[in-house]
Amino acid sequence: MILKDQKVVVTQPAKGDFKAFTAVCTHKGCTVAKVEDGLIMCPCHGSRFSIEDGSRKAGPAQAALASKKVTVEGDQISVS
Numbered sequence: 701m702i703l704k705d706q707k708v709v710v711t712q713p714a715k716g717d718f719k720a721f722t723a724v725c726t727h728k729g730c731t732v733a734k735v736e737d738g739l740i741m742c743p744c745h746g747s748r749f750s751i752e753d754g755s756r757k758a759g760p761a762q763a764a765l766a767s768k769k770v771t772v773e774g775d776q777i778s779v780s
Contacts, residue, residue: 704731708768708779709740711751718772720779721754721765732765740765 701710702723709723709732721740723732730744739757740749747759754765771778 702732702735703779706779707731709735709765710770710777710779711735711740713738713752716772718770718777719752719754720768720770721749722768723765725761726756726763726765727759727761 707723708720710718710720712718725732725742725747727745727747730742732740733743734741735751738751740751745760747761748757749755749765750757754767756762756764769780
């Protein structure tokens with residue numbers, strides 16, 4: 701899930717395991733556009749990042765997406 705206004709992307713690499721990262725690509729600052737096939741994808745120049753740890757998997761970006769803290773309480777997810 702991409703929260704454009706908050707510039708955050710939330711992923712679920714495994715059932716019940718939530719991760720969050722900045723949604724701002726480390727290449728040129730575009731907002732990532734989708735999460736698909738285990739990757740977070742930037743539409744601007746084709747950078748791809750892991751849904752598990754935000755690491756760079758492909759494209760011109762050289763750095764990972766910064767991690768955010770995720771808190772899960774019941775059916776509520778908070779990101780800080």
